[in-house]
Amino acid sequence: MKLVLYNLFPDRLNLYGDRGNVIVLQKRCEWRGIQLEVVDIKSPDCLDFSRVDLIFIGGGSDREQGLVTKELLKIKHEFKACIDDGVGCLAICGGYQLLGNYYVTSDGTPIMGLDVCDFYSEAQKNRMVGNVVIYTPDSGQLVGFENHSGRTFHRYEPLGKVIKGYGNNGEDGWEGLCYKNLIGSYLHGPLLPKNPLLADRIIGAALDRKYGKKDLLPLDDRLEFEAHSIAEEICLRTSV
Template sequence: MNLVLYNLFPDRLNLYGDRGNVIALQKRCEWRGIHLKIVDIKSTNDMNLSSVDIIFIGGASDREQGLITKELLKIKKDFKLGVEDGISCLAICGGYQLLGNFYVTSEGTKHMGMEICDFHSSAEKDRRVGNILIETNEFGKVVGFENHSGRTYHSYKPLGNVIIGYGNNGEDGTEGLCYNNVIGTYLHGPILPKNPSLTDHIIRAAIERKYGRKELIELDDTLEYETKKHAENICLTV
């Protein structure tokens, strides 16, 4: 089996080791004999959304996010069609905010989003920083690290509910967003190496869309779950 992953603007959208998410997807495919072709996208002119299976959008500073927005708005219609067709997408922090209608910086600058989902984000002067632990229905507990001034508000299904940390906005107890095969989240860290069930969900969704239902070969995740448990304990003891 072969899959194609677009890593959007990795030279600009790579805060806090977010490229580790791409590596996690690559390795967990490789260990199963699945060839994952990774294409680093540096211009929307290089994008052919009819041939992609997974899209990764990392985090960025407000400045970088503003620059990238201009590029992504060029392909927002095709991106939306791909999402409705079931393309898998993981969007982190700034990438998560870009899925919405707009993002307002703490200085009041408004960056338009791709309008993939109907929500908005706005930044405050103070940042939400620290380890975060959430509870999800599909993946159990999920651990990560958050560092964001943005507050995101939406009515979609969240990725999970906050146990420790701030999440979407520090008010409603939710973190992230799930829509079709799209996951948006504020969790850096990167999120996927420490949460293998989430990584496998993204791979499985891409395979099912392309090839029909296929069972993934089970892997020995002893080390991954030991790491995850250690991260959980850190969250609970701080």
Template sequence: MNRPLCIAHLYPDLLNLYADKGNILTLKRRLEWRGLEAQVTLVTSSEEARPGDYDLVLLGGGSDREQEIVSRTLRRSRDEWKAAVEDGLPLLAVCGGYQLLGEYYQLPDGTKVPGLELLDMVTVAGSPRLIGNVAIESDECGTIVGFENHGGRTTHHHAPLGKVISGHGNNGTDGHEGVRYKNVFGTYIHGPLLPKNPALADFILQTALDYAGIDVKLEPLDDELEKAARTAFQVRRMNLSEVAAQTP
């Protein structure tokens, strides 16, 4: 019998600005619907995260102040995180958590919040904020949809999570959104991300199962509700685009 998949939700008491608990619930439920078990570990700000104990890690979004606190905590074990990522640890980082994967996040006053330096990536605060519905095209998961709301402009030299179809993406200029490096998935898409994007959720889960050595290939689920949510989003996106095009 296969063991449970160990999923760590890092610092939900600080980094849950964009309903990141919904991502954890989606991962857990999609395993349970297939008769598989998930063991979710909530690592609070008073605890030390141990990357070697997990099969999949979620790092959510938070304010600049909360990012600074998490940065100080995680950097104490930066070498462990670097080794784990290079070894293939699956990691989903959303918004503020995504920014923490890079070298630094530069605040509006010029202060640089050090990141984990896991990726060749920097983020600099800009204006105006990049806000609105976003859709991207991913080679691995097709169309990914959601919402973005970030002041940071992120640049990196890795593969993106996808190409922007609608919205702003990493910085509003290069047409890319998020990052894919080994088994790291970084993105500004939230709201939360995974309930509306079952193909991405399953791709991440399969990556984690393979990493954990759990010999299971995920079979498709009946995702009618998820498809309805995506259709509603896409209709709304198209309607808004038509209104914008007709507005003088």
């Protein structure tokens, strides 16, 4: 079995080691005998949505986010059709924000979004920074790190309920967004190394779409869960 992952603009969108998410997906596929071809996309001209199974979009500064969005606006309709067709996507922080209608920077500058989903984000002066623990119904508790001035507001299914931290906006108690096989989240760290169940959820959904229901072989995740437990303990015993 083979899956193809497009890593969008990794030279611009790679805050806080976000590329580690791609490495995790690649290794967890490899350990199961699944080939995951990772293609670094640095121009929309290189995008062939007919062959992609997974898309990763990392976080970036407001400047980098604006530059990338201008490039992706050239293929916004194809991108949305791809997501609507069930192609898997993990979008982190700035990558999450650019999938909405618009993002307003801290100086009031609007950045057009890709309109993949109907939501918006607005930056405020006070940043939301710290370790995060959230509860998800499908992947248990997730741990990560957030550092964002943007507040995101939407009516989609959230990724999870905030136990500790700020989440989407520091107000409604939710973190992230789920739409079909798209997952948006503010959790850096990177997210997937300490949350193997979420990584497998993403892989499993891509396999289901391409090959039908496939059971993933279990892996020895003792180190991953130990890292998860330590991060969770540290987060829960510190104040926001």
